[in-house]
Structures are given as C-alpha cells and as structure tokens.
Amino acid sequence: MTDFRDEAAQLVRSLRAYVEWQAETGAHGIPRVGKQGGRLGQGLGLGQPAGATAVRQEPEPSPTPPAHVEAPKTPTAPIVQLDRHVRLPQMAQEVAGCTKCGLSATRNKTVFSRGNPEAALMFIGEAPGADEDEQGLPFVGKAGQLLDRMIAAMGLDPERDVYICNIVKCRPPENRRPLPEEMSSCFPFVNEQIDLVAPKVIVAMGNTAVAAMLDTKLGITRLRGQWKLYRGRIPLMPTYHPSYLLRPSPQQLEAKRQAWDDLQAVMKELGLSLPKKA
Ligand code: URA
Helix, strand or coil: CHHHHHHHHHHHHHHHHHHHHHHHHCHHHCCCCCCCCCCCCCCCCCCCCCCCCCCECCCCCCCCCCCCCCCCCCCCCCCCCCCHHHHHHHHHHHHHCCCCCCHHHHCCCCCCCEECCCCCEEEEECCCCHHHHHHCCCCCCHHHHHHHHHHHHCCCCCCCCEEEEECCCCCCHHHCCCCHHHHHHHHHHHHHHHHHHCCCEEEEEHHHHHHHHHCCCCCHHHHCCCCEEECCCEEEEEECCHHHHHCCCCCHHHHHHHHHHHHHHHHHHCCECCCCCC
16 A cells, blocks of 8 residues: 555655656647646646656667667676675765865865665766755755756656765865866776666766766767767766756757757667657
C-alpha cells in the first residue's frame, strides 16, 4: 500500500515537473506563464495514466558503441569495480581534508555529491556556489532547483535515480570560474567518482564540466547535443548549465528547448520512455 502511494506520489511529481518544464520551454504549445500565471498543468490531461514516469525498457544489446557516439581513440583498460559504498564515503572524507589548492583556504564546506551512487545517470556541474558551500551539497541553490525540475521532468527522482557532483569540490571565491590548477587538483576525485558509480551515461553541464571531461576548448554551444565518449567508454552528453538557462537572455527559451532535447536523447540512450506529449 505504501509502495503504491509512493509510486503514485512520484508519478504526480514527475508529471507536474514535466508540465512545468514543458511550459518553461514553451514546447508543445503549452502557454508559458509567469510565477503568478497559475495555469500550469490545467487542462493537460493530468488525470490520464499516460504520464512522465520513466519506464526502464530493456535496451538492445550493443557490443559496440552506439552509432551516434564517436569511436574511442584510445580504448582504456576495463576498470576493477571497487566497493562504492566503502570508497565514496572514504573519498568524501579525503576531500573534506583536502588542501591541494588555494580554494581550501576560502571554502566553508567541501561539496562532494548527492543522489544515488548506484544510479545509471550522472550529472556533473562546475563548482559549488554560496548555497552549496553553506550546505555541503551540490546543486541546492536556484540552479539546483531547476536541475531537479529537469530531472523530475525526465520521470526520474533526483535523489533516487541520479548521482550529482561537480568538477571542483570547493567554492571559488565570488563564484568565479575555477582555475586550471584548481580543476586539475580536483579531477582525480571526479575520475574516481565516475569509476565507482560507473554510470551508463554522463551529462556534463556547461563549459567548465565539458572542458574538463573532454579536454576541449570548444564551447558548450558548439558541443551540446552531440554524444561523446568519456575516456573512450562512457557515453557523455554535453548540455547547458542550469545557471545559464536561468539567466534572462534572448536565447533563453531556445536554450531551454535545446537542453530538453539533450535530456530526451539521454533518456533514449538509457532506454527510458519519453514522456507522452500533451
Ligand atoms: N553550479 C554548479 O556548477 N554546481 C553547483 O553545485 C551549484 C551551482
């Protein structure tokens, strides 16, 4: 009974997030409304069973990378699966005591991760901001709230179905971009997090994450929406950072639509069913 209630609540949450996110992107003819608009979700068949809840479908077995993913240049050796439940908390402790770069002098809390280390989907951002530095958790401020809505619109639960972390684990002062030496000091942690969580798909959000993960100088506008391979083996989708999507600009609506396209591609790759259009 409780399980059924939990599932029903999750379905309603997903559906609401999906409708709100669709309204934000202006997709499928749903009118965009402001905070006061109060029309989100009305008359959109919320009572119908066809919802946004993701259903895991068995993907076709694919011995080779999907056609849309670049062939690996240098195949890496298979990794030994360490016990993530032992090593991740241990690493979080190491990060908490880390003084490898200057950010340790100005941080309040280190910010390691949130979500489920068993998840098939991993989101990677840039670095903690003020809220994250205060709470010690990634993506808990305004950008994080948008990210949670995007994840829920995929029919996923941000705590149960995904793992979220940043390239850099300490807040850069004044929210400046992390320096190359700060990124390279922290990168071994990200790398090990990826090995331990072993996600099926990574979403890299924004220029910093994409530059660090793919070792590229190409900007996110050029790279978003194109499948890449991380270390020759994990499909990686570059997309916009939620902070960028929050910034008012003439491109904002189109960027949100593109970000949603990217997330739908991720769902397809994971064998999740796409939410039914209203
Ligand atoms: N922006 C990021 O890149 N990471 C956070 O954790 C918060 C905002």
